[in-house]
Amino acid sequence: MKLSIFVVTYNQEKYIRECLDSILMQKVDFEYEVIIGEDCSTDRTPQICDEYAAKYPFIHVYHHTKNLGLIKNWEFVLNKCTGDYVAMLEGDDYWTNPDKLQTQVEFLDLHSNIALTFTSASVSYEGGDIRDEHIFDHLVSRIYSLQDIYEKWSILSSTVVFRKSSVFPISYPKEIYINDTYTFMRIMQSGDAYCFAEPWTIYRRHASNLSRVDSPEVSLRWAIQHRFIGHYFPDLKNLANKNESLYLEALIYNRQSKDTWRYRLRYMWLNKSLIFSRFALATVKYMFV
Secondary structure: OOEEEEEEEOOOOOOHHHHHHHHHOOOOOOOEEEEEEEOOOOOOHHHHHHHHHHHOOOEEEEEOOOOOOHHHHHHHHHHHOOOOEEEEEEOOOEEOOOOHHHHHHHHHHHOOOEEEEEEEEEEEEOOOOOOOOOOOOOOOOOEEOHHHHHHOOOOOHHHOEEEOOOOOOOOOOOOOOOOHHHHHHHHHHHOEEEEEEEEEEEEEEOOOOHHHOOOHHHHHHHHHHHHHHHHHOHHHHHHHHHHHHHHHOOOOOOOOOOOHHHHHHHHHHHOHHHOOOHHHHHHHHHHHO
């Protein structure tokens, strides 16, 4: 099998047909399979997926017996992919260029030093929210390094085609909160990434997107993830420390948490100029109050 197409979906009956139709319109000269992880949707998403699977034998739908959540569903579907290459498409996104897969697969065939290819995307807004209208404007057609993609979010999962590597089978440690960039960084341990700057994917942006929820709990999860990345990718440690510090800033003045003093100690460790400051004295008060 040349290519596996990864699809994860949950309660996306409004969108899943457009997603799957954008796969079927692809013009390719190789065989591919579609692996769908359907995560116990409560709407008509399961029936729609089964409808496509009944019509197209290369579409395989896995209905989980309990809701796995996004990260475990990703892990399940990725590990079911048998192709030399994997293309990713989330159930509420869709492709617009019928030559997308052919172009990316041919590029990987010709460039053994490239582990992953991705493209730009156009953003479709739900609920009138347009604050991220230009999130992919910085992308240009070039090679991107590991530091490039960690420093600034660049790779939308629904745009990628990557080469299977020793990373697979993949599993996600408990420290990982948002797994897309971490996944691509793991893949890029065996090569660089190449960007096609054309927007060949439509990315639906929802108010409920997991990465957009603001709360102390989310800030803590992000801080933990960046700390883990600093340990796992030593060359990125300085940048990971900086990112962790930014998320700790949302926690160091939280009077409601009994762990605030711990966050403040970690924040001081990352910002050592604070060790002999009023901030340090206040931290001692947090420890004993």
